Structures are given as C-alpha cells and as structure tokens.
Amino acid sequence: MSADFFARHEALLNQAVAAAATRGYWSPFTEMPSPRAYGETANDDGRAAFDAQRNKPFILEGVDNKVMGGAEISPLDGALGVTYPKLTVDQVVQAAGNAWQDWRRAGPKTWVGVSLEILSRLNRASFEIAYAIHFTTGQGFMMAFQAGGPHAQDRGVEAVAYAWQEMSRIPTDVQWVKPQGKNDPISMHKHFSIVPRGLSLMIGCSTFPTWNSYPGMFASLATGNAVIVKPHPGAILPLAITVRIAREVLREAGFNPDVVTLAVHDANEATAQELALRPEVKIIDFTGSNANGTWLENHARQAQVYTEKSGVNQIVIDSADDLKGVARNIAFSLALYSGQMCTAPQNIYVPAGGIETSAGHVSFDEVATAIATAVQKLTADPSKAVEITGAIQNSVTEARIEQARALGLPILADSVALVHPQFAQANVRSPLVLRADATEPAIQKEWFGPIAFVVATESTDHSIALATDFVQKHGALSFGAYSTNPTVLKQLQDAAEFAGVALSLNLTGAVFVNQTAAFSDFHGTGANPAANAALSDSAFVANRFRVVQTRYHV
CATH class of the missing domain: 3.40.309.10 (Aldehyde Dehydrogenase; Chain A, domain 2)
Known part of the structure; x- marks a missing residue:
C-alpha cells in the first residue's frame, strides 16, 4: 500500500523538487477556499465538523482514552470544551519507540509516499483545520485557511522534497573495484542504508500551530523518524486533527499508527521539557520564545535541535x-x-x-x-x-x-x-x-x-x-x-x-515583509540568533538521517 502512495504522488514530488531548485512560484494546493477547488460543500462540511467536535472528547483510534486533558480558550468565543487523550511521557515515548522499529526499516520511498499522502489528505481537510485555527488562534478566517491550510501544507511538501532530494543522492548498492596493476583487482560490494535518527519531538506554538509545525514534522517523518507532536496547550485541535489524519494513513499503509503520536498537557506542566530530555528523542523542532528555545539548545544535548525564536524585525x-x-x-x-x-x-x-x-x-x-x-x-x-x-x-x-x-x-x-x-x-x-x-x-x-x-x-x-x-x-x-x-x-x-x-x-503593493512563499522564500536563515535553521533547505533535513554501510568481498 505504501509503495502505491509513492507512485501516486511521484509526479507531484518531482514538481516539488524542481520548484525548490528554480525558486519560482509553484504550489501543489489551491490557496483560495473556492468550491471549484475543494468542493461545493467543503466549507459547510468543515464548519460542521468543527462544531460537532466542540464540547466533546477528541478520540484517537488505538490510543488509551482513559485520561483526557485540554482546556483551550478561544480568543473569539470562550472555551472550546474539547478534551484529548492525555498520555504520560513514558507512554508516549514507549508507543513511538515501538512503532518506529518497523517504520525505520521501510525505506525512503515508503516514508516519502506516506508523508505526501498525509499532506494530500490534510489539504482535503483544509476547511476543518481552518476553523480549528480560526477559533484557537483568533486569526481571521482567510488567514486561518491560507496560512494554516494550503500554505502550511506547501511547507510540508517542501520539506519532503528536500528530504527526498538528500536521501536519493545516496545509492543503495554499488560494486567497488580497485585496480591492482598486474594483480587481480580488489572487488567489494557495498550497500548503503538510510538510517533515521529515532524519535522526533515537534513542539507547536499557539499562533501558527500548523504553519510552524509541518516543516519539522514532515522533514522528520519523510526521513524515517517517528514523530511526537506536542501542541501548545492553547492550540491543540489543529494538530490533533493533523495527527488523526496521519495515523489513518499510517494504518492503511500497514504500519503501527503510533509512528505519529499526540502529547497533550496542561499549561502548568513541564511535558515539553521532560520529553526533550528523554534519551530516545533525537530530533527537536521548536517555535516560540527565546527563553524556551535557548533552554532546549543548552539542555537537550542528545538531540539535533532546530529552533525558531523571537527577534527584533x-x-x-x-x-x-x-x-x-x-x-x-x-x-x-x-x-x-x-x-x-x-x-x-x-x-x-x-x-x-x-x-x-x-x-x-x-x-x-x-x-x-x-x-x-x-x-x-x-x-x-x-x-x-x-x-x-x-x-x-x-x-x-x-x-x-x-x-x-x-x-x-x-x-x-x-x-x-x-x-x-x-x-x-x-x-x-x-x-x-x-x-x-x-x-x-x-x-x-x-x-x-x-x-x-x-x-x-x-x-x-x-x-x-x-x-x-x-x-x-x-x-x-x-x-x-x-x-x-x-x-x-x-x-x-x-x-x-x-x-x-x-x-x-521597496514593497508598496500586495506583498508584505512578514509574508513568505514556500518553494521560493527561505523562512529564516539560521545565520542570526532568531533561528538556527531555515525553512526549508538541505541543512534542515539532511541531519535527520545518517548513512550506514555494509561491505563484503565478492
């Protein structure tokens, strides 16, 4: 099934790789919430799905729902009333670690194919996600739809494209022959395996829960890592929907859905810090304050940490x-x-x-x-x-x-x-x-x-x-x-x-200094204290995997 996902999206992947190289305008998804692009009833269906979820438990299939948490307050109209499965740090890490074992062996085509299928389904759910963002962040609906839907998904596809480009540079099998003059040449077979780092922790923010999360989430998933999604306590629902869709695709592809897990916590709990210090966590993506980002950089030494912090623009x-x-x-x-x-x-x-x-x-x-x-x-x-x-x-x-x-x-x-x-x-x-x-x-x-x-x-x-x-x-x-x-x-x-x-x-028209476009603009540079990485470039993805070789005489 997962190989079919790669074949299904291979043309889009090739377009994304080309777009990242040429840096011109390209997007796989329509940024306007038009009925022609998303269906005549898409807006109403998305709003209905959001309304139906309010004041109810958010159930994730295959997750222990005995303990629930979550207390989001909408900047627009008060408490959302949604609760979510609340697992302990040990439960989350163990579930993700167990699921990762089969996922890490699946290989780049499977990782990339599954990632692109998740993104395509997220696009179909853009209205539901937009309403979740609209009500949890207070963004105007059009911004919530565009930035939280297609533009965030663009950034996810961009990260997958860079991941594929970097992994595909490495051949799988080669025959190595070294001439020895009059003597017989030395011949060896060499096999190169892309080996993911392990568990990836994605720490979400309260203002742009999907736009700031999808690059790291999909850069890690497309390079074979399991992803723990830890939303900000003030904006859980957009990422909970994301996790639900990701788990559905993983299950269809024959994998344990705990390859993507949800870590929900209350505002006064140090769950992010506890997860960040776990030795199993090898990658961390963070967007937020200087204090928290710097703490992660200084303390989560076992992990590759990617941070976007505050700055003076x-x-x-x-x-x-x-x-x-x-x-x-x-x-x-x-x-x-x-x-x-x-x-x-x-x-x-x-x-x-x-x-x-x-x-x-x-x-x-x-x-x-x-x-x-x-x-x-x-x-x-x-x-x-x-x-x-x-x-x-x-x-x-x-x-x-x-x-x-x-x-x-x-x-x-x-x-x-x-x-x-x-x-x-x-x-x-x-x-x-x-x-x-x-x-x-x-x-x-x-x-x-x-x-x-x-x-x-x-x-x-x-x-x-x-x-x-x-x-x-x-x-x-x-x-x-x-x-x-x-x-x-x-x-x-x-x-x-x-x-x-x-x-x-000299911006005086319809482009503004605080906007960036995927596949063309690099968001952040990694060259000043506001961020240690750019969304997205090769450096953002290449260190999420390593190469392990096996060689033998033939």
Missing part, C-alpha cells in the same frame, strides 16, 4: 517614490494578525532630518504621521479591520500593549479596542505606534504583538548600522527597507547578508 526608510504606498504597506504589515507573527516589523528607522520623495523633501514627523494615519485608516472600520487584525490570542500580549504605552513615549497611533461584528467577547486591538529615539532601550527587545516604534536616527547610515547591530545581537526573521538610491540599496543588501537576515526592498 526592522524597516529602514531612506527615501521613497510613493510615501503613501510605503505607509499603506507598512500599516498592513503592522496590523496583520495584530503583529502576532514572528516576521512582523517592529522598529521603523527614519532619519531625524527627513527623507526625499517624488514630491520633495518630507520631514521625520511627516513620515511618522503618514504611517500612523495609514494604520488608523486601515483599522477605522472594525467590520473590515478584524479580518486583517484577527484577535489577540493571549492575555500576555494584551498586557504587553499596556506595558509599551506605559513607557511614556509619544503616541503616534494609539491602540484601541475594536468590536468584532461576529464575536462580541473577542479581544481585538489596533496597533500601537510610538515615537522613539535611537537611544531608547525599549527598541532593543521584541514586543510581540501590535506594537511598533518609529525611530529617529542620525542618518540612513545610522539606521542601517542600528539594524545590522540589532540583528546580530537580538536576531530577526525579516528586514525591510525603502530607498530610491542604488548605492543605498546595495549597502542595504550587503548589510543584510552580513547580518544574516532576509531583506525585502
């Missing part, structure tokens, strides 16, 4: 043809999912003496006001704004807004509460935009959420120097800049390469 404004277009683009980036994205910009550097535009010289205050005004216009109509801002996922983020306001910095655009037209109790806030000087200590740390600083610098050179220094010290996943000067553009590119951060130049 920045924009440099040197000059602009279309200041209104610049302001609108930046405003959208600040408002998108209320800044609850690891790529959301925070510090916006503008020379204190102002900038040059197509309309002439513009002062710092005019630039700052243009950005603030664009934010206010974008969020003026709550019924439209909520589809962009979503809701605040965590009360800690809301408290952070008040902490930023308490800094006493001049307010350019205040954060105001917006009334969600569908969910009256949803916590929706517009971005807070503050004015700061380059010496302000607050700009040297991440303020996760709808918080931004327009920073007055001595010059563009000073802006670039600040941005470079902050990337190297604090990390960043995105870096944006605006300039009409070719010399400055080259200077910016050189600075970004030196600091190790992805750069976006």
Whole structure:
C-alpha cells in the first residue's frame, strides 16, 4: 500500500523538487477556499465538523482514552470544551519507540509516499483545520485557511522534497573495484542504508500551530523518524486533527499508527521539557520564545535541535517614490494578525532630518504621521479591520500593549479596542505606534504583538548600522527597507547578508515583509540568533538521517 502512495504522488514530488531548485512560484494546493477547488460543500462540511467536535472528547483510534486533558480558550468565543487523550511521557515515548522499529526499516520511498499522502489528505481537510485555527488562534478566517491550510501544507511538501532530494543522492548498492596493476583487482560490494535518527519531538506554538509545525514534522517523518507532536496547550485541535489524519494513513499503509503520536498537557506542566530530555528523542523542532528555545539548545544535548525564536524585525526608510504606498504597506504589515507573527516589523528607522520623495523633501514627523494615519485608516472600520487584525490570542500580549504605552513615549497611533461584528467577547486591538529615539532601550527587545516604534536616527547610515547591530545581537526573521538610491540599496543588501537576515526592498503593493512563499522564500536563515535553521533547505533535513554501510568481498 505504501509503495502505491509513492507512485501516486511521484509526479507531484518531482514538481516539488524542481520548484525548490528554480525558486519560482509553484504550489501543489489551491490557496483560495473556492468550491471549484475543494468542493461545493467543503466549507459547510468543515464548519460542521468543527462544531460537532466542540464540547466533546477528541478520540484517537488505538490510543488509551482513559485520561483526557485540554482546556483551550478561544480568543473569539470562550472555551472550546474539547478534551484529548492525555498520555504520560513514558507512554508516549514507549508507543513511538515501538512503532518506529518497523517504520525505520521501510525505506525512503515508503516514508516519502506516506508523508505526501498525509499532506494530500490534510489539504482535503483544509476547511476543518481552518476553523480549528480560526477559533484557537483568533486569526481571521482567510488567514486561518491560507496560512494554516494550503500554505502550511506547501511547507510540508517542501520539506519532503528536500528530504527526498538528500536521501536519493545516496545509492543503495554499488560494486567497488580497485585496480591492482598486474594483480587481480580488489572487488567489494557495498550497500548503503538510510538510517533515521529515532524519535522526533515537534513542539507547536499557539499562533501558527500548523504553519510552524509541518516543516519539522514532515522533514522528520519523510526521513524515517517517528514523530511526537506536542501542541501548545492553547492550540491543540489543529494538530490533533493533523495527527488523526496521519495515523489513518499510517494504518492503511500497514504500519503501527503510533509512528505519529499526540502529547497533550496542561499549561502548568513541564511535558515539553521532560520529553526533550528523554534519551530516545533525537530530533527537536521548536517555535516560540527565546527563553524556551535557548533552554532546549543548552539542555537537550542528545538531540539535533532546530529552533525558531523571537527577534527584533526592522524597516529602514531612506527615501521613497510613493510615501503613501510605503505607509499603506507598512500599516498592513503592522496590523496583520495584530503583529502576532514572528516576521512582523517592529522598529521603523527614519532619519531625524527627513527623507526625499517624488514630491520633495518630507520631514521625520511627516513620515511618522503618514504611517500612523495609514494604520488608523486601515483599522477605522472594525467590520473590515478584524479580518486583517484577527484577535489577540493571549492575555500576555494584551498586557504587553499596556506595558509599551506605559513607557511614556509619544503616541503616534494609539491602540484601541475594536468590536468584532461576529464575536462580541473577542479581544481585538489596533496597533500601537510610538515615537522613539535611537537611544531608547525599549527598541532593543521584541514586543510581540501590535506594537511598533518609529525611530529617529542620525542618518540612513545610522539606521542601517542600528539594524545590522540589532540583528546580530537580538536576531530577526525579516528586514525591510525603502530607498530610491542604488548605492543605498546595495549597502542595504550587503548589510543584510552580513547580518544574516532576509531583506525585502521597496514593497508598496500586495506583498508584505512578514509574508513568505514556500518553494521560493527561505523562512529564516539560521545565520542570526532568531533561528538556527531555515525553512526549508538541505541543512534542515539532511541531519535527520545518517548513512550506514555494509561491505563484503565478492
């Protein structure tokens, strides 16, 4: 059955490998929730499946359901009421370890075929997953569908493509012959086996539970490792659905479904740390805070640890043809999912003496006001704004807004509460935009959420120097800049390469600094403190397996 899965998806796999090599636009899945692509009743069916699951136990076939856990609170409308099988760390590790024995022997074609079949079925479940993400994270539904569905699945396919590419470089059997002059040559047969590392722990986050999880999950699964999926306690359901579908495919392929297991825990339990320190766990994928990511890097020494942590994302404004277009683009980036994205910009550097535009010289205050005004216009109509801002996922983020306001910095655009037209109790806030000087200590740390600083610098050179220094010290996943000067553009590119951060130049249209596209954009570089890996590249997958050889005379 599993060999059939490889044959079924081989054409798609070849397209994915080619797309990763050419880096042009390609996606195996349709990003718009259209009836033509997903079926006339797909939206209604997905919503019905989500509604039917609320206030009920989430049952995983073949899993001990005696102890249940889970207490997700929707940012939109309160408690989900869903409970999940809650296994001990020993139970999870033992189940995954037992299932891995047959899985590790199956070989690359089986691993890749099963992985792609899981992803194709996840795509068919995109609406159910989207509603689960919409209600657990507070994302607007369109973002929940796109980022949590097809775009996340794209990243999964991308990881599988890289895994296949790296594994297929290794031949299985070769005849090695060494000439010996007048004597008979030495002849040996050599067999090379792809050997997975073992158990892989995927630690999910609360804001993008599938997008941030699928790359590591499928990079590990496609290289023959068993995967323990540990969701964030605030966003379990999207990954529980993912695990359920993965287990269905594994069972059909003739494998113990515990190759993919679900590890649920309460918010006050140290399950992630306990799992991370188990000697059986050889790979860890993590997205989240600096504190937790650094702890994993320092303590889980038995594992290969891939982390995406926090950083200070920045924009440099040197000059602009279309200041209104610049302001609108930046405003959208600040408002998108209320800044609850690891790529959301925070510090916006503008020379204190102002900038040059197509309309002439513009002062710092005019630039700052243009950005603030664009934010206010974008969020003026709550019924439209909520589809962009979503809701605040965590009360800690809301408290952070008040902490930023308490800094006493001049307010350019205040954060105001917006009334969600569908969910009256949803916590929706517009971005807070503050004015700061380059010496302000607050700009040297991440303020996760709808918080931004327009920073007055001595010059563009000073802006670039600040941005470079902050990337190297604090990390960043995105870096944006605006300039009409070719010399400055080259200077910016050189600075970004030196600091190790992805750069976006002169975005004024429908592409934003906090968005990346699978098969084309590398998410993260692994070259600054915000992340030690890139999603996805060869380095992200190649160390999830090793090669063991057997040789003998013939």
